[in-house]
Amino acid sequence: MKRVLLSCAFFVTLLLLWAACTGCFGGEALWSPFVLPPPPTVGHYLWDNTLNGAIPLSMLITLRRLLIGYAIGLALGVPLGMLTARFRFLHDTLGMTALGLQALPSVCWVPLACIWFGQTEAALLFVVIMGTLWSVLLSTENGMKSVPPIYARAARTMGSSPLHTLVFVTLPASAPFVLSGMKQGWAFAWRSLMAAEIYVSVVSGFGIGQHLHYGRELQRMYQVIGIMFIIILVGLLADKILFSPAERWLHRRWGTDKD
């Protein structure tokens, strides 16, 4: 409780500081509102655009892209990671490719994606998949390799076939690694999508990133800042709603909680 209060107090102080610097409590603003708009302006922008449906609609479009891209990234990354862990040939080829491409920020794919797919949903999805796939693949491989061999031996003696062992022993045994890979993959997917939406205007839907882009074009910094808040909020909520419960469950089962 004390910790919650402390962290609340910290953020309220930051907000008040921002308000003071932008002249909300009288006195001269330190910077022009074009450079740093005061909090109420940002608040108004968010409030109005939520009520008139512009932000919720973009949110829907963006989340749809994110979920589809992320799902494809997972559906490819987990099985491929299992294969690269199992076969040395694939580790030396595909595994190496993954290692290299993981080092490449996925926004680097934007120019090629636009040429290959045009200004379409497919271009955005491609960038998201490139952001997700490699980190998920690598952490799945890493997880598979860290499973104690005794588990597979025990399963074999109980009559488990190689495929059954892979699905019901090796995969669950590597769950903590796979989950942290999924979490990292999600963070990469979200970053990639924002970068792609800022760069690429797609007629098929006006996403959150595109709001930010037009905020810049029209010199509306209150819009830019408002959208930045929304991007942070989505990231935080995904962590709390999607990953935290799964992590808590794993920690309880494995007995790895710190508290």
Added chain:
Amino acid sequence: MQETLHQEIHHYPTAKLSVEHVYKDFATSNGIVHALEDVSITISEGEFVCFVGPSGCGKSTLLNIIAGLDRPDSGVALIDGTPISGPGRDRMVMFQEHALFPWLDVIGNVMFGLKQKPNLTDKERLEVAKYYLYLVKMDRFAHANIHELSGGMRQRVALARSLAPNPKILLMDEPFSALDAMTREQLYGDIQDIWAKRRKTIVFVTHNVREAVCLGSRVVLFSPHPGRVREAFPVELPRPRNINDHDLADLSQRITSALKGYTAAESD
């Protein structure tokens, strides 16, 4: 359903094991290790045999060959006259480290092997699993997580897991070596009790001579470099045996001196 369940639980399969002229080498960074050299043993139905010897004498290797996890370089291992070609449900292994699955709870672990067993409904499997948890006195912990259990409790669950598919042969690879003395003594009583109740053929590997004498109806002595069977001692002490018993200590003493003799002769 009651009938299949009854049959499943009150059915006591057992088997004869024989190992004939088995050789097994391992390549290590220090050259070739002769883990087993011309090893032959016959174990009759329902016998409780303990393999004893210092590390490197090939006792665990032989257990793995019987389990079907390793193959001999030459020679054969037979179960009721049929050569062993791989792991099978007729032989279950209980390992040294607790090889329980941390992503499953206690009953989930016991169910793992049972799920591979055909001709049972899931409800029957659950009943069977509960019976074996009761047999190892762990029925109160059916839904506990593995990390919440003590070392002794974990090995009880591991025992239930390997008993549950009702194998003919139970293979135990130093199952109690990581436990404290008090817990171990309790388990000695329990395992003798279970052997009497379930009438399985048991092969028990240990480096602890007293443990072997306490449990086995026969103690087979191995010596290392190369791994060989040296001598077998029948143990005819009355059961249930107590590890602190005087006669038991005497026999252990005799076996230990025999073991020292072989090890000393080898180092000359």
